[in-house]
Amino acid sequence: MSAENDTPAAMLSGLRVIEVEGLGPAPFAAMMLADLGADVITLHRKQGGDRVTPEASLLDRGKRSITLDLKDADDLATAQALIDGADVLIEGFRPGVMERLGLGPADCHARNPALVYGRMTGWGQTGPRADRAGHDLNYIATSGALWYASEPGTPPITPATLLGDIGGGALYLVVGLLSGLLNARATGHGTVVDAAIVDGSAHMMALLMAIRQSGQFSMDRGQSLLDGPHWSRSYRCADGGFITVQALEGKFYAAFLEKMDLTDDPDFQRQHDARLWPALTGRLADIFAGQPREHWADLFEGSDACVAAVRSPQEAAQEPHMAFRGVWQSPEGVLQPSPAPRFDGQAPALNPAPRRGEHTDEVRAELQRPGRGR
Numbered sequence: 550m551s552a553e554n555d556t557p558a559a560m561l562s563g564l565r566v567i568e569v570e571g572l573g574p575a576p577f578a579a580m581m582l583a584d585l586g587a588d589v590i591t592l593h594r595k596q597g598g599d600r601v602t603p604e605a606s607l608l609d610r611g612k613r614s615i616t617l618d619l620k621d622a623d624d625l626a627t628a629q630a631l632i633d634g635a636d637v638l639i640e641g642f643r644p645g646v647m648e649r650l651g652l653g654p655a656d657c658h659a660r661n662p663a664l665v666y667g668r669m670t671g672w673g674q675t676g677p678r679a680d681r682a683g684h685d686l687n688y689i690a691t692s693g694a695l696w697y698a699s700e701p702g703t704p705p706i707t708p709a710t711l712l713g714d715i716g717g718g719a720l721y722l723v724v725g726l727l728s729g730l731l732n733a734r735a736t737g738h739g740t741v742v743d744a745a746i747v748d749g750s751a752h753m754m755a756l757l758m759a760i761r762q763s764g765q766f767s768m769d770r771g772q773s774l775l776d777g778p779h780w781s782r783s784y785r786c787a788d789g790g791f792i793t794v795q796a797l798e799g800k801f802y803a804a805f806l807e808k809m810d811l812t813d814d815p816d817f818q819r820q821h822d823a824r825l826w827p828a829l830t831g832r833l834a835d836i837f838a839g840q841p842r843e844h845w846a847d848l849f850e851g852s853d854a855c856v857a858a859v860r861s862p863q864e865a866a867q868e869p870h871m872a873f874r875g876v877w878q879s880p881e882g883v884l885q886p887s888p889a890p891r892f893d894g895q896a897p898a899l900n901p902a903p904r905r906g907e908h909t910d911e912v913r914a915e916l917q918r919p920g921r922g923r
Contacts, residue, residue, distance in 0.1 A: 559586025560892065564730070567631050568612070569619075569652075570594055571641030573685075573710065574718035574746070575669040576608040579639050581723055583611030583900070584888035587637075590912055592617050592628055593905045607885045611900035613908040619650050628652065630916050633660050636733075637726055641669040644679050654741045664739040665729035669722050671713075673745030685713035685746070692717070694750035697757070701771035717750030772823070779829035780805065780820065783859060790842030791859035794833070805854040809836065 564587040568579040576591075583589040589612040615631075617624040629652070632638055638657060640647050647653045654666045671688040672678040678691075689695040689712050690705075698705040698712075725742035733739050760774065767773045775781055780796045796805040802820050803812070811817045816825055837845060842858050849856040860868060862884060866877035878887055880899055887897035 561585040561587040564588065564637065565635045566590070566637040566639065567592065567628075567635045569628075569638070569640040569642075569647070571639075571669070573641070574714040574722065574744075575639055575641030575667075576606070577715060577719040578667070578669065578722040578726070578744075579612065580608045580610060581719070581888075582637070582726070584897075589613065590615060590631060590908070592619070592631070594618070595906075605902045605904055607883060607902050609902040610885070612903060613912060614903040614905055615909045615912045616906035619652070625651065627913065627916065629660065631912070632657050632664065634916075635661065635664060636730060637665045637667060639667045639669065639722070639726075643670065643682075644674050658739055662739060663733045663737055665726055665733055665742065666739065667722055667726050667729075667742045667744065669718060669744050671718075671746045673748060674743045685710045688746040689713040689717065689750045692747040692751040692754075694754055696768075697770055697773075697776055699770060701769070712753075713746045713750050717748070717753055718744060718746040721749035721752070777823060778820075778826050779833050782830065784834055784837035786837055786842040786845060787839060788841035792837055792842060792845045793857050793859060794855065796855045801853055801855045804852055805856065808849055808852055808854050808856075809833075 561582060564582070566579060566582050566587050566589040568576065568589055568591045570576070570591055570593045579589050579591065591609060591612050591614050593614050593616045595616045595618050615627075617628055619625050619628060632652065640652075648656075657664050657666060668674060670679075671683045671685075672681065686695070686707055689708075694712055694717065695705045695708075698708055722742060722744035725744050729740045729742055757775075761767070767777075771777050774797075775795075780794055780802055782795075783791050783793045786792055794805065796802040799820065806812045806814075806817055816829060819825055845856065846858040862877065865871050866879070866884065871877060875887055875897060878885060878899055880901065885899070887899065889897070891897050
C-alpha cells in the first residue's frame with residue numbers, strides 16, 4: 550500500500566516524510582502526517598527495535614515500511630538517498646546519535662538544502678539534561694506542567710503520556726514541521742525543528758498563566774478557579790463510575806443547580822465564595838454517590854449544565870455523540886481514534902498499518918527510477 554493516494558483527507562498529498570524508527574511522540578507525529586495524506590516512509594530496524602507490537606503498530610497506520618540497518622554501509626546509502634528526496638525527516642534519538650551515523654542536520658542539508666529536519670526529544674538538543682535519559686513523567690515534572698495534576702497534599706497522578714509525549718511533544722513537532730515547510734517553500738531553505746517535551750508542555754501552561762494574571766488562578770493546588778471549586782471536579786457515583794462537573798460561567802452553573810434541585814440553597818448560590826468550596830464539594834460528593842453514573846448522565850443529557858460522564862475508550866466509542874462523529878473506529882478489531890482534525894465535506898479515513906519491511910522492495914525500486922528525487 551502506498552500513502553500516495555487520493556483519499557478524501559489527503560491534505561498533505563505529495564509531501565514526502567522519512568521517519569527513522571523511534572518510540573512514542575516521534576512515530577505519533579509521523580502518523581498524524583500520514584493521516585493527513587503525506588507519504589511517510591518509516592525506516593524500521595531489521596531486528597524489530599523496541600516496539601511493543603513490532604509487526605504492525607497502529608502508530609504506523611498509513612505509512613510505508615522499509616527495514617534497514619543504518620550501521621551497514623549499503624543500507625545507510627539507501628537511507629541517505631531517501632532523505633535526499635524528502636521534504637521532512639523525523640528522528641527521536643538523543644542528541645548526537647544521528648550525527649554519528651552521518652545523518653545529522655549538517656550532513657542532510659548539504660545534500661538536500663530544503664529539508665525540514667524534525668528532532669523529537671524530551672529535554673531538547675541543548676542544556677544540562679540534553680544527553681540524559683527520561684520519560685514523559687520526568688519531563689512534565691521538570692517543566693511545571695505536572696504541578697496541578699492532583700488534589701492538595703497528594704502526589705500528582707501520571708497523566709498517561711498525553712500531557713507530555715503527545716501534547717507537549719508530538720503536536721508541537723507537527724506544528725514546527727509544517728511551519729518549517731511553509732518557510733522552505735517560500736525561501737528554498739530548510740530548518741531544524743528542536744521539539745522538546747519540556748518546551749511544549751511548559752508552553753501549554755500559557756492559558757493557566759493568563760488566568761493567573763487575571764487573579765483567578767493560584768499557584769497553590771486546590772485554590773484556583775479550575776481545580777478548587779465544587780463545580781469544577783470529578784465525583785464518584787454509586788456504581789463506582791465517575792461524573793465530571795465544570796459549570797464555570799454563571800448561566801451554566803444556574804443550569805447545574807436547577808438539575809440538581811439546589812437552586813434555592815443559599816450556600817450553593819454563592820458560587821465564587823472559596824470559603825464554601827470544601828463543604829459544598831463534600832455535599833455534592835454525597836449526592837452523586839447516591840445514584841449510578843448513567844442516572845446522572847441521563848439527568849444532564851441535553852442540558853447546558855456542563856456535566857459529562859467519564860468513559861473508557863471502549864465506552865466512548867459507543868457514546869451517541871462520539872459514534873455519530875466516528876471518533877473511534879475498530880478496523881479488524883483494533884480500537885483506535887480517527888484522524889483529526891477533520892475538514893469540511895470529508896470523512897476521516899483510516900489506512901492500515903504495514904508489516905515491518907512490507908514496502909522494502911517497493912521503496913528500493915522507486916530509488917532506481919530515473920528522476921525520482923526532488
